[in-house]
Amino acid sequence: MDAGLQQSHAEHFVQQQELSAPGICPEMLEVAEEACRAGDFDLAVEIYSSQLAELRQPDRGLCLRKAEALTRSGRISEALDSYRAAAQVRRLRPDELRLLVESIARAVRVKELGEAWKPSGSADDSDEEEQQQPLDLFSCRLCRCLLTDPTTLECGHTFCKRCLEDPAVKDCKSCRSKTTKMNANSLRANVVLSSLLEKWFGSESKSRRCWIEGERLWKKQELSSALEKYNKAVELAPSMYKLLAQRAELHMDMKNFSHAIQDGDSMCRLWPISAKAHHIKAKAFCRAGRKEEALQEYFFCVALKPDWTSVKMEAQKVLCEMFSSVFEDDSLDTPLHPLQATGPVPRIKPLSLLSSLHSSLPRDGARAGCSKDLALSSSKACDGGGSSSLNQPEHSLDDSKSLAAVLSSLPVPAGLKRKSPGDANAFGPPSKVLKQDPACSSHTPPALNGSREVPTQLLDSSDMECSLCMRLFYEPVTTPCGHTFCLKCLERCLDHNPNCPLCKENLSEYLSTRGYNKTFLMEELLQRYLSEELEERRKIYEEEMKELSNLNVEVPIFVCTMAFPTIPCPLHVFEPRYRLMIRRAMETGTKQFGMCISDELKGFADYGCMLEVRDVKFFPDGRSVVDTIGVARFKVLTHGQRDGYNTAKIEYLEDKKVEGEELTELLKLHDSVYDQATAWFTSLKDNMKNQILSHFGHLPAKDPDLQGNPSGSAWCWWLLAVLPLESRAQLTILAMTSLKERLVAIRRVLIFVTRKRPR
The missing domain is CATH 3.30.40.10 (Zinc/RING finger domain, C3HC4 (zinc finger))
Structure with a gap:
């Protein structure tokens, strides 16, 4: 079993033995316990006092129970008498003072901040105040300080280069995307942002660099050099919360406790309701041996952050030591844990400590349901039958603060909201407001993480x-x-x-x-x-995109091969000008461009086919394969260029419609040529047939509405694409606006290729 647990069990056993001593009535104690559970603490105090009055010597366990009941009822000064009586029997333990510390802190909080004020933070999280503060644009989301060597990740978020080099950083804190290239050689600071931050926040930027250098030296235990860097950083930026906190810690590491106290004091003046600021100041006082002042700051800390368990225990230890020192020999008139300090250390005078407490704190006396005589007898019983130190003459404090002074004259941090006098609790330590730091002249204290705005005179587009x-x-x-x-x-x-x-x-x-x-x-x-x-x-930009998306005024032209309506046309794009052209077609949302064959005189032919992009696959080197399909024919009216690629003003082509006898003849011709095309394709060798099928698919079926499509039947274009014709001949047929002429031309080609086929 753990040694501490064994000790706790042993002490509990002793307490039980004490409470079973002669003169104590167990039934009355059970009534008192029930009263405590019901919230009637005054009744419990009355019972405990009557039980103590029957004893010749104070009972430690009973005194502690009475002290806790008094504490819960808000009668702090009377509770201190009972704690003192218990300490006379045997030294108090820190855990026995938890309720007292919480109650005093609660009294401070309620009086100065009001009952509606909600304490912040969770247990043992000293950095939560800082984490809850909103960040401005110029703060790193990792270190929460001004961006230094701002480095932009592929996801677009920016952090300090130094923060990203931390091996623990595996992904972007803002978007949680996995970061790549997380090594010092590949990370490069954002040049534009670096120059802007240097220009806009010159002093703070220099301060941050000194600060970082100081941290590096501190890790190497070069404390003097590190302190020089921290001093320079504070000189450049005197109101940086985290910087002051770190310098205070460094001072304590170097045993410069008076300087650490000064930094803690600066923090408390700038951020009066910061629990961490008061904690740093408390630690500095404590390590300097100035227990009373340390306790004062611990109370503020617990008042502001009640769930900070570790700090609450520190306060309990200090208070326990101060109680215990009252009963030690006068020759031990020194701090319990002497540490080297640069300034004078107050000494605790044993007998005057609780005497001052008794007289300084407001006493409730007899409350409702308690007679004056019972209250007096209770006080007398707790004092050990009249031999209390309260009857001793008061000793001089040699200008040191007693525990009573700590509890009765707690200075209240500047900026705390005060309640009206009528709302004051029974325990109401008078306020002693700290003066605001001249560096913070505004009514609102600076945010813990700072709030930066770019000076107007430094803005330059x-x-x-x-x-x-x-x-x-x-x-x-x-x-x-x-x-x-x-x-x-x-x-x-x-x-x-x-x-x-x-x-x-x-x-x-x-x-x-x-x-x-x-x-x-x-x-x-x-x-x-x-x-x-x-x-x-x-x-x-929008005007440029609008202009690019107008496919009547300026159509981008891809000069390459023949393309036909309804027929797929896969393209391999590698030239820079066509990369740009394809990208713009996608960005404008048109997903279209024209395809023409080249012309020696004009650059590209006067007729072509509009293509629509169905899919784009990019390769690592910037090349792409673009899957397109023909949608409409056009005639070029004017030739032009834009950013390296060709453009044209166009008009779309449509087949002329016929009626009556012309339509009847057209239908007969259409069916005849279709049958001829089917016979030709069927007669091809299997290998050639398979190649055509893999690239262009099957021969489309006849269209039931012969003149429904402005470009005519799809099978005509399929056949024109697979027939062994030169581009110029294909272009001539593409330009025809008469379906009859196009069918006649196709029939001639079929007759020609059929006769030339080897037997």
């Missing part, structure tokens, strides 16, 4: 311009090498060369993953600080 188009960033993306461009500008450059346009670093891997995610921080900066300029930039 030219700082956020793309180096390729020389315009304001639109859909900014950041490459792995740390350079930022407009998305469309970067894509066009990578069409020609898989290297960064600025530093020429190879971006083949970046190109292969096509991780073109917007840099969220840059996008947010543009929206917040350059909203008007960004809106103008957006209008220009």
Whole structure:
């Protein structure tokens, strides 16, 4: 069994033995316990007092029970008398003072903040206050400080380079996507964001770099050098919560307790309702041997964060030591745990400690249901039959604070909301408000993580311009090498060369993953600080997209091969100009472009077929395979160019419709040519037939509505695509707007290829 558990069982046994001592009535104690469970603590106090009055010597267990009942009823000063009486019998344990610490902290909280105030935080989480604070645009989501060497991941979120180099960081904290390239050699700081932060927050940026260097030296135990860096960092940014907290810890590590107290005091003045600030100050006081002042800060800490178990235990230990010191020899008039301190250390005068308590705290005396005589007899019994130190003359404190002074004159942090005097609890320590730090002149204390705004005079739109188009960033993306461009500008450059346009670093891997995610921080900066300029930039972009999507005014032309309506046309795209053309067709939503064969004089033929993109498959090197199908024929009216590829103004072609006898003759011709085409395809050798089927599919069936499709029957175009004709001959038939002429031309071709077939 654990030694501590054995001791606890032994002490419980002793208490039970004590409570079964002669003169104590078990039945009355059970009534008192029942009264406590029912919330009638005054009745319980009355019973415990009457039981103690029957004893010649104070009973420790009974004194503790009475003390707890008094504490629960809010009669703190009287409870202290009972705790003192119990301590006279045997030294108190820290866990026996839990209720007292909680009650005093609750009294402080209720008086100064009001009952409606909700304490924050969960148990043993000293950083939760900071974690709950909202972050501004310029804070790293990992270290919660100003971004230093801001590094943008492929997902578009930005963090400190140093934070990302931590082996524990496996994914993006913002979007939880798995991060790649998490080593120091591959991570590059975002050049544009780095320069902006240096320009906008110069002092804080320099402070943060000194701070980081100080942390590095501290880890190497070069404490003096580390302190120099921390001092420089605080000089540059004196109101940074986390920085002051770390410097205080460093001072304590170096035994510079007075300096640690100063940092803790600065934190408490800047952030008066921060439990962590009071905890740091309490630790510094405690390690300096100034227990009373430490206890004062511990009470604030527990008042602000009641569930912080470890801090509550620290307060209980300090209070326990202060109770115990009252009954030690005067020669032990030194701190219980002497530590080297730079300033004078207050000493505790044993006998005056609880005497001052008795007189300083407000006493409830006899409450409803308690007679004055019973209250007096209870007090006398707890004092050990009249031999109490309360009857001793008060000793001098030599300017040191007694425990009573700690409890009765707790200074209240600046900025706490006060209740009206009528709402004060029975235990109401007077307030002694801390003065606000001159560095924080506003009524609202600074946020723990800071709240930064860009100085208006430092805003310059030219700082956020793309180096390729020389315009304001639109859909900014950041490459792995740390350079930022407009998305469309970067894509066009990578069409020609898989290297960064600025530093020429190879971006083949970046190109292969096509991780073109917007840099969220840059996008947010543009929206917040350059909203008007960004809106103008957006209008220009939308006008360009609208112009590109008008397929009557300017149609992109792919100069390659013959294409026909309803017939698939797979393309292998590798030229930079056609990469851009295909991408724009997808971005505008048209998913269409024209296909023409080349012409030596004009560049491309006067007739062609519109293709619609059904699917695009990209390869790591930027090439792509585009699955398209013909949708309509067109005639070129004017030839043009745009960004390296050909364009044209066009008009769409439709077959002329016929009626009466002409329609009857057309139907006969149509059926005759279709039968002729079927016979020709059937007569082909199997290997040739299979090749045609794999590429173009089966011969389409006859259309029931012969003139329903503006381009005519689909089988005509299928046959024209598979017949062994030169492109110019195919182009002539494509340009025909008479179905009859097209059928006649196809019949002539079928007759020609049938006669030439080897027997």
